[in-house]
Amino acid sequence: xxxxxxxxxxxxxxxxxxxxxxxxxxxxxxxxxxxxxxxxxxxxxxxxxxxxxxxxxxxxxxxxxxxxxxxxxxxxxxxxxxxxxxxxxxxxxxxxxxxxxxxxxxxxxxxxxxxxxxxxxxxxxxxxxxxxxxxxxxxxxxxxxxxxxxxxxxxxxxxxxxxxxxxxxxxxxxxxxxxxxxxxxxxxxxxxxxxxxxxxxxxxxx
Amino acid sequence: xxxxxxxxxxxxxxxxxxxxxxxxxxxxxxxxxxxxxxxxxxxxxxxxxxxxxxxxxxxxxxxxxxxxxxxxxxxxxxxxxxxxxxxxxxxxxxxxxxxxxxxxxxxxxx
Numbered sequence: 001x002x003x004x005x006x007x008x009x010x011x012x013x014x015x016x017x018x019x020x021x022x023x024x025x026x027x028x029x030x031x032x033x034x035x036x037x038x039x040x041x042x043x044x045x046x047x048x049x050x051x052x053x054x055x056x057x058x059x060x061x062x063x064x065x066x067x068x069x070x071x072x073x074x075x076x077x078x079x080x081x082x083x084x085x086x087x088x089x090x091x092x093x094x095x096x097x098x099x100x101x102x103x104x105x106x107x108x109x110x111x112x113x114x115x116x117x118x119x120x121x122x123x124x125x126x127x128x129x130x131x132x133x134x135x136x137x138x139x140x141x142x143x144x145x146x147x148x149x150x151x152x153x154x155x156x157x158x159x160x161x162x163x164x165x166x167x168x169x170x171x172x173x174x175x176x177x178x179x180x181x182x183x184x185x186x187x188x189x190x191x192x193x194x195x196x197x198x199x200x201x202x203x204x205x206x
Numbered sequence: 207x208x209x210x211x212x213x214x215x216x217x218x219x220x221x222x223x224x225x226x227x228x229x230x231x232x233x234x235x236x237x238x239x240x241x242x243x244x245x246x247x248x249x250x251x252x253x254x255x256x257x258x259x260x261x262x263x264x265x266x267x268x269x270x271x272x273x274x275x276x277x278x279x280x281x282x283x284x285x286x287x288x289x290x291x292x293x294x295x296x297x298x299x300x301x302x303x304x305x306x307x308x309x310x311x312x313x314x315x316x
Contacts, residue, residue: 016287023290027297034301038308041262045312060248067244075237078228078280085227182282189281193273199244200265204251 015179022183026190029153033194036146040201043138050135055205057122058143059113063203066109067195073102074192077161077185087175089168096165099188103158110151114144143202150198153191160184226285236279243272 044051080095117140121128124141132140164184167173173180247268278284283294 016289019286020290020293023293030297030301034304038305041305041309042312044262045309060252064244064248068241071237071240071244074276074280075233078233078282079230081282082228082230082233085225186281189276192280193276196272196276197266197269200247200251200269201262204247204265205262 013177013179018179018183019186022186026186029190029194033146033149033197036142036149037197037201040142040146043135043142044205047135047138050133051139052205054132054136054139054143055202057117058203059116060203062109062113063199066106067199069102069106069109070192070195073099073106074189076102077188081178081182081185084168084173084175084178084181089175092181093165093168096161096168099161100158100165103154103161106154107151110147146198147202150191150194153194157184157188157191160187226282228279228282228285233279236275240272240275243268 076095076099080092080099083089083092083095117123118126122140123129123144124137129137129140161184164173164181167180247265250264277294283291
Protein backbone atom coordinates (compact mmCIF):
# COMPACT_ATOMS: atom_id res chain seq x y z
CA UNK A 1 0.00 0.00 0.00
CA UNK A 2 2.74 2.42 0.98
CA UNK A 3 4.47 1.63 -2.28
CA UNK A 4 1.35 2.53 -4.21
CA UNK A 5 1.11 5.88 -2.48
CA UNK A 6 4.72 6.63 -3.38
CA UNK A 7 4.12 5.86 -7.04
CA UNK A 8 1.20 8.23 -7.20
CA UNK A 9 2.33 10.97 -4.85
CA UNK A 10 1.80 14.42 -6.26
CA UNK A 11 -0.40 13.15 -9.05
CA UNK A 12 -3.75 12.74 -7.37
CA UNK A 13 -6.47 13.21 -9.91
CA UNK A 14 -9.92 14.59 -9.31
CA UNK A 15 -12.22 14.10 -12.28
CA UNK A 16 -15.08 15.77 -10.44
CA UNK A 17 -13.04 18.95 -10.03
CA UNK A 18 -11.93 18.87 -13.67
CA UNK A 19 -15.52 18.70 -14.80
CA UNK A 20 -16.57 21.45 -12.37
CA UNK A 21 -13.79 23.65 -13.76
CA UNK A 22 -15.00 23.02 -17.29
CA UNK A 23 -18.54 24.02 -16.33
CA UNK A 24 -17.24 27.23 -14.71
CA UNK A 25 -15.54 28.06 -18.00
CA UNK A 26 -18.74 27.27 -19.90
CA UNK A 27 -20.57 29.80 -17.68
CA UNK A 28 -18.22 32.55 -18.89
CA UNK A 29 -19.06 31.51 -22.45
CA UNK A 30 -22.75 31.69 -21.60
CA UNK A 31 -22.29 35.27 -20.38
CA UNK A 32 -20.28 36.19 -23.50
CA UNK A 33 -23.01 34.98 -25.86
CA UNK A 34 -25.80 35.88 -23.44
CA UNK A 35 -24.73 39.52 -23.54
CA UNK A 36 -24.83 39.44 -27.33
CA UNK A 37 -28.29 37.85 -27.29
CA UNK A 38 -29.41 40.67 -25.01
CA UNK A 39 -28.03 43.28 -27.45
CA UNK A 40 -29.78 41.47 -30.31
CA UNK A 41 -33.14 41.34 -28.45
CA UNK A 42 -33.10 45.03 -27.54
CA UNK A 43 -32.13 46.21 -31.04
CA UNK A 44 -34.67 43.88 -32.56
CA UNK A 45 -37.38 45.30 -30.31
CA UNK A 46 -36.38 48.82 -31.39
CA UNK A 47 -36.17 47.99 -35.14
CA UNK A 48 -38.78 45.28 -35.67
CA UNK A 49 -39.66 46.02 -39.31
CA UNK A 50 -36.03 46.43 -40.40
CA UNK A 51 -34.91 43.19 -38.69
CA UNK A 52 -37.76 41.32 -40.39
CA UNK A 53 -36.81 42.69 -43.82
CA UNK A 54 -33.13 41.94 -43.30
CA UNK A 55 -33.76 38.40 -42.06
CA UNK A 56 -35.42 37.57 -45.41
CA UNK A 57 -31.93 37.72 -46.97
CA UNK A 58 -30.83 34.68 -44.96
CA UNK A 59 -31.10 31.20 -46.45
CA UNK A 60 -33.40 29.11 -44.21
CA UNK A 61 -32.49 25.84 -46.00
CA UNK A 62 -28.77 26.29 -45.31
CA UNK A 63 -29.47 27.26 -41.71
CA UNK A 64 -31.65 24.19 -41.19
CA UNK A 65 -29.08 21.83 -42.69
CA UNK A 66 -26.40 23.36 -40.48
CA UNK A 67 -28.61 22.88 -37.40
CA UNK A 68 -29.02 19.19 -38.26
CA UNK A 69 -25.27 18.84 -38.88
CA UNK A 70 -24.40 20.35 -35.49
CA UNK A 71 -27.02 18.28 -33.63
CA UNK A 72 -25.64 15.12 -35.25
CA UNK A 73 -22.08 16.07 -34.34
CA UNK A 74 -23.23 16.48 -30.74
CA UNK A 75 -24.68 12.98 -30.90
CA UNK A 76 -21.41 11.48 -32.17
CA UNK A 77 -19.41 13.16 -29.37
CA UNK A 78 -21.83 11.88 -26.71
CA UNK A 79 -21.63 8.38 -28.26
CA UNK A 80 -17.84 8.61 -28.28
CA UNK A 81 -17.84 9.21 -24.51
CA UNK A 82 -20.16 6.22 -23.98
CA UNK A 83 -17.93 4.04 -26.20
CA UNK A 84 -14.85 5.09 -24.22
CA UNK A 85 -16.61 4.27 -20.92
CA UNK A 86 -17.41 0.82 -22.28
CA UNK A 87 -13.77 0.37 -23.34
CA UNK A 88 -14.33 0.50 -27.12
CA UNK A 89 -11.37 2.76 -27.93
CA UNK A 90 -11.54 2.19 -31.69
CA UNK A 91 -15.25 3.11 -31.85
CA UNK A 92 -14.60 6.15 -29.67
CA UNK A 93 -11.86 7.45 -32.00
CA UNK A 94 -13.97 6.83 -35.12
CA UNK A 95 -16.92 8.72 -33.62
CA UNK A 96 -14.64 11.67 -32.83
CA UNK A 97 -13.30 11.67 -36.41
CA UNK A 98 -16.92 11.66 -37.62
CA UNK A 99 -17.54 14.68 -35.36
CA UNK A 100 -14.63 16.52 -36.98
CA UNK A 101 -16.10 15.78 -40.42
CA UNK A 102 -19.44 17.28 -39.30
CA UNK A 103 -17.60 20.33 -37.94
CA UNK A 104 -15.93 20.81 -41.33
CA UNK A 105 -19.30 20.39 -43.09
CA UNK A 106 -20.78 23.09 -40.85
CA UNK A 107 -17.93 25.50 -41.63
CA UNK A 108 -18.08 24.82 -45.39
CA UNK A 109 -21.84 25.57 -45.46
CA UNK A 110 -21.18 28.70 -43.38
CA UNK A 111 -18.51 29.72 -45.88
CA UNK A 112 -20.96 29.44 -48.78
CA UNK A 113 -23.58 31.42 -46.86
CA UNK A 114 -21.20 34.24 -46.03
CA UNK A 115 -19.63 34.40 -49.49
CA UNK A 116 -23.07 34.54 -51.15
CA UNK A 117 -23.93 37.54 -48.98
CA UNK A 118 -20.55 39.21 -49.41
CA UNK A 119 -20.89 38.61 -53.18
CA UNK A 120 -24.07 40.75 -53.02
CA UNK A 121 -22.15 43.51 -51.25
CA UNK A 122 -23.84 42.76 -47.92
CA UNK A 123 -20.92 43.21 -45.56
CA UNK A 124 -20.23 46.21 -43.32
CA UNK A 125 -18.49 48.83 -45.48
CA UNK A 126 -19.65 47.41 -48.84
CA UNK A 127 -21.86 49.26 -51.31
CA UNK A 128 -25.16 47.39 -50.86
CA UNK A 129 -24.73 47.34 -47.09
CA UNK A 130 -24.13 51.10 -46.97
CA UNK A 131 -27.47 51.76 -48.69
CA UNK A 132 -29.47 49.76 -46.12
CA UNK A 133 -31.57 51.31 -43.40
CA UNK A 134 -29.84 51.69 -40.00
CA UNK A 135 -31.93 48.84 -38.52
CA UNK A 136 -30.99 46.43 -41.32
CA UNK A 137 -27.34 47.40 -40.93
CA UNK A 138 -27.60 46.49 -37.25
CA UNK A 139 -29.11 43.11 -38.12
CA UNK A 140 -26.30 42.24 -40.52
CA UNK A 141 -23.62 43.55 -38.19
CA UNK A 142 -24.95 41.32 -35.38
CA UNK A 143 -25.39 38.42 -37.82
CA UNK A 144 -21.74 38.52 -38.87
CA UNK A 145 -20.46 39.12 -35.37
CA UNK A 146 -22.47 36.40 -33.63
CA UNK A 147 -22.26 33.68 -36.29
CA UNK A 148 -18.58 34.60 -36.75
CA UNK A 149 -17.85 34.27 -33.04
CA UNK A 150 -19.78 31.00 -33.04
CA UNK A 151 -17.79 29.79 -36.07
CA UNK A 152 -14.59 30.58 -34.15
CA UNK A 153 -15.87 28.38 -31.34
CA UNK A 154 -16.55 25.56 -33.82
CA UNK A 155 -12.90 25.81 -34.96
CA UNK A 156 -11.59 25.83 -31.36
CA UNK A 157 -13.86 22.88 -30.45
CA UNK A 158 -12.56 21.01 -33.50
CA UNK A 159 -8.95 21.59 -32.43
CA UNK A 160 -9.82 20.45 -28.88
CA UNK A 161 -11.35 17.23 -30.26
CA UNK A 162 -8.29 16.74 -32.50
CA UNK A 163 -6.02 16.97 -29.44
CA UNK A 164 -8.19 14.41 -27.62
CA UNK A 165 -7.94 12.00 -30.59
CA UNK A 166 -4.13 12.29 -30.42
CA UNK A 167 -4.16 11.65 -26.68
CA UNK A 168 -6.38 8.58 -27.08
CA UNK A 169 -3.93 7.25 -29.68
CA UNK A 170 -0.94 7.81 -27.36
CA UNK A 171 -2.82 6.21 -24.47
CA UNK A 172 -3.07 9.36 -22.35
CA UNK A 173 -6.86 9.27 -22.58
CA UNK A 174 -8.16 5.76 -21.97
CA UNK A 175 -11.20 3.94 -20.54
CA UNK A 176 -10.11 4.53 -16.92
CA UNK A 177 -9.03 8.14 -17.50
CA UNK A 178 -11.24 9.97 -19.99
CA UNK A 179 -12.14 13.28 -18.31
CA UNK A 180 -10.42 15.24 -21.12
CA UNK A 181 -12.71 13.55 -23.64
CA UNK A 182 -15.73 14.40 -21.48
CA UNK A 183 -14.64 18.05 -21.19
CA UNK A 184 -14.06 18.33 -24.95
CA UNK A 185 -17.57 16.91 -25.32
CA UNK A 186 -19.00 19.50 -22.89
CA UNK A 187 -17.38 22.30 -24.91
CA UNK A 188 -18.73 20.89 -28.15
CA UNK A 189 -22.27 20.59 -26.75
CA UNK A 190 -22.13 24.23 -25.58
CA UNK A 191 -21.24 25.29 -29.15
CA UNK A 192 -24.28 23.27 -30.25
CA UNK A 193 -26.56 24.93 -27.65
CA UNK A 194 -25.47 28.41 -28.78
CA UNK A 195 -26.40 27.52 -32.35
CA UNK A 196 -29.77 26.16 -31.15
CA UNK A 197 -30.57 29.75 -30.07
CA UNK A 198 -28.81 31.58 -32.93
CA UNK A 199 -30.69 29.68 -35.62
CA UNK A 200 -34.32 30.64 -34.81
CA UNK A 201 -33.42 34.19 -33.77
CA UNK A 202 -31.63 35.06 -37.01
CA UNK A 203 -33.21 32.83 -39.66
CA UNK A 204 -36.78 32.21 -38.54
CA UNK A 205 -38.27 35.54 -37.48
CA UNK A 206 -41.33 36.46 -39.45
CA UNK B 207 1.76 3.61 -17.51
CA UNK B 208 2.39 0.44 -15.51
CA UNK B 209 -0.35 -1.74 -14.15
CA UNK B 210 0.85 -1.00 -10.63
CA UNK B 211 0.43 2.73 -11.22
CA UNK B 212 -3.08 2.18 -12.60
CA UNK B 213 -4.10 0.42 -9.45
CA UNK B 214 -2.62 3.21 -7.37
CA UNK B 215 -4.72 5.75 -9.23
CA UNK B 216 -7.80 3.67 -8.56
CA UNK B 217 -7.00 3.35 -4.88
CA UNK B 218 -6.69 7.11 -4.52
CA UNK B 219 -9.67 7.96 -6.67
CA UNK B 220 -11.99 9.77 -4.27
CA UNK B 221 -15.15 9.05 -6.23
CA UNK B 222 -15.66 5.31 -6.13
CA UNK B 223 -19.30 5.61 -7.27
CA UNK B 224 -20.25 3.55 -10.32
CA UNK B 225 -20.13 5.65 -13.48
CA UNK B 226 -23.43 5.92 -15.36
CA UNK B 227 -23.03 5.09 -19.05
CA UNK B 228 -25.68 6.48 -21.41
CA UNK B 229 -26.59 3.84 -23.98
CA UNK B 230 -26.33 4.51 -27.71
CA UNK B 231 -30.08 3.90 -28.04
CA UNK B 232 -30.89 6.55 -25.47
CA UNK B 233 -28.59 9.09 -27.18
CA UNK B 234 -30.04 8.38 -30.63
CA UNK B 235 -33.55 8.81 -29.19
CA UNK B 236 -32.65 12.28 -27.87
CA UNK B 237 -31.09 13.14 -31.24
CA UNK B 238 -34.28 12.17 -33.10
CA UNK B 239 -36.28 14.34 -30.69
CA UNK B 240 -33.95 17.29 -31.29
CA UNK B 241 -34.27 16.93 -35.07
CA UNK B 242 -38.08 16.74 -34.81
CA UNK B 243 -38.17 19.94 -32.74
CA UNK B 244 -35.98 21.62 -35.37
CA UNK B 245 -38.38 20.56 -38.12
CA UNK B 246 -41.32 21.88 -36.06
CA UNK B 247 -39.62 25.28 -35.55
CA UNK B 248 -38.82 25.62 -39.25
CA UNK B 249 -42.33 24.53 -40.35
CA UNK B 250 -44.07 26.94 -37.98
CA UNK B 251 -41.87 29.73 -39.31
CA UNK B 252 -42.20 28.92 -43.04
CA UNK B 253 -45.97 28.24 -42.94
CA UNK B 254 -46.63 31.00 -40.43
CA UNK B 255 -49.68 32.29 -42.29
CA UNK B 256 -51.57 29.09 -41.48
CA UNK B 257 -50.34 28.87 -37.93
CA UNK B 258 -50.18 31.17 -34.98
CA UNK B 259 -47.65 33.94 -35.49
CA UNK B 260 -44.15 32.71 -34.89
CA UNK B 261 -43.28 34.87 -31.96
CA UNK B 262 -39.99 35.20 -30.16
CA UNK B 263 -41.62 33.37 -27.27
CA UNK B 264 -42.44 30.28 -29.37
CA UNK B 265 -38.87 30.27 -30.72
CA UNK B 266 -37.35 30.60 -27.28
CA UNK B 267 -39.58 27.93 -25.69
CA UNK B 268 -38.65 25.36 -28.36
CA UNK B 269 -34.96 26.35 -28.29
CA UNK B 270 -34.89 26.10 -24.48
CA UNK B 271 -36.48 22.63 -24.61
CA UNK B 272 -33.76 21.55 -27.04
CA UNK B 273 -31.02 23.09 -24.90
CA UNK B 274 -32.35 21.28 -21.80
CA UNK B 275 -32.29 17.93 -23.63
CA UNK B 276 -28.70 18.55 -24.74
CA UNK B 277 -27.62 19.58 -21.23
CA UNK B 278 -29.33 16.69 -19.43
CA UNK B 279 -28.50 13.85 -21.80
CA UNK B 280 -25.64 14.75 -24.16
CA UNK B 281 -23.82 16.71 -21.44
CA UNK B 282 -24.78 14.03 -18.93
CA UNK B 283 -25.90 16.53 -16.27
CA UNK B 284 -28.93 14.41 -15.35
CA UNK B 285 -26.59 11.74 -13.96
CA UNK B 286 -23.94 14.07 -12.56
CA UNK B 287 -23.33 15.05 -8.94
CA UNK B 288 -25.69 17.38 -7.14
CA UNK B 289 -23.03 20.13 -6.93
CA UNK B 290 -22.89 20.41 -10.71
CA UNK B 291 -26.67 20.36 -11.06
CA UNK B 292 -27.21 23.10 -8.49
CA UNK B 293 -24.45 25.21 -10.04
CA UNK B 294 -25.80 24.92 -13.57
CA UNK B 295 -29.41 25.58 -12.61
CA UNK B 296 -28.49 28.63 -10.50
CA UNK B 297 -26.39 30.15 -13.29
CA UNK B 298 -29.06 29.55 -15.92
CA UNK B 299 -31.68 30.91 -13.51
CA UNK B 300 -29.71 34.11 -12.87
CA UNK B 301 -29.20 34.50 -16.60
CA UNK B 302 -32.96 34.17 -17.25
CA UNK B 303 -33.65 36.86 -14.62
CA UNK B 304 -31.16 39.15 -16.36
CA UNK B 305 -32.94 38.67 -19.71
CA UNK B 306 -36.43 39.10 -18.24
CA UNK B 307 -35.54 42.27 -16.29
CA UNK B 308 -33.91 43.87 -19.33
CA UNK B 309 -36.92 42.94 -21.47
CA UNK B 310 -39.33 44.42 -18.88
CA UNK B 311 -37.28 47.60 -18.86
CA UNK B 312 -37.47 48.08 -22.64
CA UNK B 313 -41.10 46.98 -22.99
CA UNK B 314 -42.31 49.45 -20.35
CA UNK B 315 -40.43 52.55 -21.54
CA UNK B 316 -42.60 55.40 -22.67
